[in-house]
Amino acid sequence: MTALGKVVRTTAFKLSVIYFAVFSIFAVAFVLYLSWNTNALLEAQLKDTIEAEIRGLAEQGRSGGLAAIFQIIEQRSHTPGASLYLITDVNGRILTGNISQVPADLFERSGMGMVTVPYERNLGEGPRHFAMVQVLRLPGGFWMLVGRDIGEREEFRAIIGRALIWAVALLIGLALVSWFFVSRRVLKRIDSVAVTSRGIMAGDLSRRLEVTGTGDEFDRLANSLNAMLERIEHLLLQLRDVSDNIAHDLKTPLTRLRNRVEAALAGPPSDEAYRAALAATIEESDRLIQTFNALLMIARIEAGPPDGALSAVDAGGVVRDVVELYEPVAEEKGAELEAVTPEPITLQANRELLGQALANLLDNAIKHALPDGAERPLRIVLSTAREGNELVLRVADNGVGVPEADRARVLQRFVRLEKSRSTAGSGLGLSLVNAVVAFHNGKIELDDNDPGLVVTMRLPIVTPP
Numbered sequence: 001m002t003a004l005g006k007v008v009r010t011t012a013f014k015l016s017v018i019y020f021a022v023f024s025i026f027a028v029a030f031v032l033y034l035s036w037n038t039n040a041l042l043e044a045q046l047k048d049t050i051e052a053e054i055r056g057l058a059e060q061g062r063s064g065g066l067a068a069i070f071q072i073i074e075q076r077s078h079t080p081g082a083s084l085y086l087i088t089d090v091n092g093r094i095l096t097g098n099i100s101q102v103p104a105d106l107f108e109r110s111g112m113g114m115v116t117v118p119y120e121r122n123l124g125e126g127p128r129h130f131a132m133v134q135v136l137r138l139p140g141g142f143w144m145l146v147g148r149d150i151g152e153r154e155e156f157r158a159i160i161g162r163a164l165i166w167a168v169a170l171l172i173g174l175a176l177v178s179w180f181f182v183s184r185r186v187l188k189r190i191d192s193v194a195v196t197s198r199g200i201m202a203g204d205l206s207r208r209l210e211v212t213g214t215g216d217e218f219d220r221l222a223n224s225l226n227a228m229l230e231r232i233e234h235l236l237l238q239l240r241d242v243s244d245n246i247a248h249d250l251k252t253p254l255t256r257l258r259n260r261v262e263a264a265l266a267g268p269p270s271d272e273a274y275r276a277a278l279a280a281t282i283e284e285s286d287r288l289i290q291t292f293n294a295l296l297m298i299a300r301i302e303a304g305p306p307d308g309a310l311s312a313v314d315a316g317g318v319v320r321d322v323v324e325l326y327e328p329v330a331e332e333k334g335a336e337l338e339a340v341t342p343e344p345i346t347l348q349a350n351r352e353l354l355g356q357a358l359a360n361l362l363d364n365a366i367k368h369a370l371p372d373g374a375e376r377p378l379r380i381v382l383s384t385a386r387e388g389n390e391l392v393l394r395v396a397d398n399g400v401g402v403p404e405a406d407r408a409r410v411l412q413r414f415v416r417l418e419k420s421r422s423t424a425g426s427g428l429g430l431s432l433v434n435a436v437v438a439f440h441n442g443k444i445e446l447d448d449n450d451p452g453l454v455v456t457m458r459l460p461i462v463t464p465p
């Protein structure tokens, strides 16, 4: 693209051209309107003056006859001024007046009222002038012409014309100046955006677009883009976290898996030993797959809602379903399950995720709350309640609970407490619950149930559309 082509394509140039065009149209229209009106006013004034003069002459004629008119015109013709007079006989011969030359056919056009004609003065001063005149027929076949020079009007027209040219020139100047400043400002900001994005593309995700604080379109754009960058950075950090976790926490079981197979191969060949090694391998692989799935699910939840992820959900229904699902497991463990759902609470939520979170908490209570062979029976209560505009979901057990110092920690990925080392699990259950709560813009608390643990989830009730 040529340099000129580049300039013409810029927004600044296009805007300047549009401004220039709009302003020019207004300026020209304004000046034309002004000149047309002033012209009309001047013309009306001229006509008035001429008519007044004719009325005066007619007055004189009525009292003093033709002679009086002749005398007045003779007299006025010799006083300098813009008024013009002429009296001719029937044949057009000039009898008196201060005009020496008028168009030959003027007197035939006498019926036309006020007309504009070229004329020459008595004084023979050279270039011809224009006048507005009225021709009248006097008794006896004489012609009388009364008029006024319109030089003033022409001069005024010239002034308006010059003003118009100046106005357009000024507008062109202003358009150029505005183009210069707009392009400098706009292009500078766009350049800064380009520089920042290049920096970001080069890998520095912490960079943000400049916000000048003027609140203009660029600021708003920069703010939106910065919010987007913030989100992308956050997601990437999470992704990095997940891959770090995978690296750390999946490496151990994978290594264990490999070593077991190696040991089986290195040992004396025996069907029995191979079979046992393969069975253990499958078991370990299943755990790995579960962990992978849990990790992926958390990552997906944290990435935000996919389309159609939310629907109208009755919280009580979800709780009752989960309780029903876990009834057999609880029974096997000798645990007592109870759902307390006094009122239906409907909110816009993701039913599967809510169910998964409750299931994880229930699973934890069954698995971790009481050690095998404890003398008191395990009792787990799931409840829903409405507090203000919040849905409060609680899972409470009467087990050993989680020490206060560990309550924030257990929500993190792969964190399991020492006492749970013997149970199966990867330490991702509560991380998933945490992610589900965050997905619904809610809050989660772990408290002492005296005895036991109570997990409280508070979700804002978003009414379904």
Ligand SMILES: Nc1ncnc2c1ncn2[C@@H]1O[C@H](COP(=O)(O)OP(=O)(O)OP(=O)(O)O)[C@@H](O)[C@H]1O
Pocket: 360, 364, 365, 366, 367, 368, 369, 397, 399, 400, 401, 402, 410, 415, 416, 417, 418, 419, 420, 424, 425, 426, 427, 428, 429, 430, 431, 453
């Ligand atoms: N109801 C509970 N009572 C006592 N301790 C609990 C309870 N729930 C969770 N914990 C403790 O918190 C830890 C983290 O729980 P989390 O659900 O995240 O992992 P997990 O249950 O060990 O494994 P996973 O859920 O992945 O199978 C558990 O290992 C356990 O020590």
Ligand SMILES: [Mg+2]
Pocket: 360, 363, 364, 425, 428, 429, 430
């Ligand atoms: Mg768990």
